[in-house]
Amino acid sequence: CYVSLKQEIQYLLANKYERPADEVRVTVSKQMDNYAAGGVKFGTDDQGPGGLFLAAKIDNVWQIVYDGNGSIDCAKLRQEYGFPEEILQPNFCDE
Numbered sequence: 001c002y003v004s005l006k007q008e009i010q011y012l013l014a015n016k017y018e019r020p021a022d023e024v025r026v027t028v029s030k031q032m033d034n035y036a037a038g039g040v041k042f043g044t045d046d047q048g049p050g051g052l053f054l055a056a057k058i059d060n061v062w063q064i065v066y067d068g069n070g071s072i073d074c075a076k077l078r079q080e081y082g083f084p085e086e087i088l089q090p091n092f093c094d095e
Contacts, residue, residue, distance in 0.1 A: 005036055008062050009055055013040055016064065026053075034058075035087045040067065054092065056081045066092075 034057035074093035
């Protein structure tokens with residue numbers, strides 16, 4: 001069991017990228033109901049690679065629905081996952 005959303009996201013990303021959890025640094029910048037957004041850095045220093053993430057709680061389990069630095073399918077996030085605008089704007093979807 002995880003002590004926080006931040007820790008749960010950290011372990012999800014560590015598992016996805018096969019990295020030790022202590023090398024995955026997560027910041028949660030927004031959280032509303034079953035949605036969260038934030039950033040991630042890999043490695044032990046600030047120069048490591050990183051990106052943004054969006055997570056949704058689906059069937060009572062947090063899932064990463066987007067991570068990285070590339071383009072984001074905003075229509076899919078709104079329609080398929082029901083993301084609120086407060087999470088998507090301004091960092092992910094500006095339209």
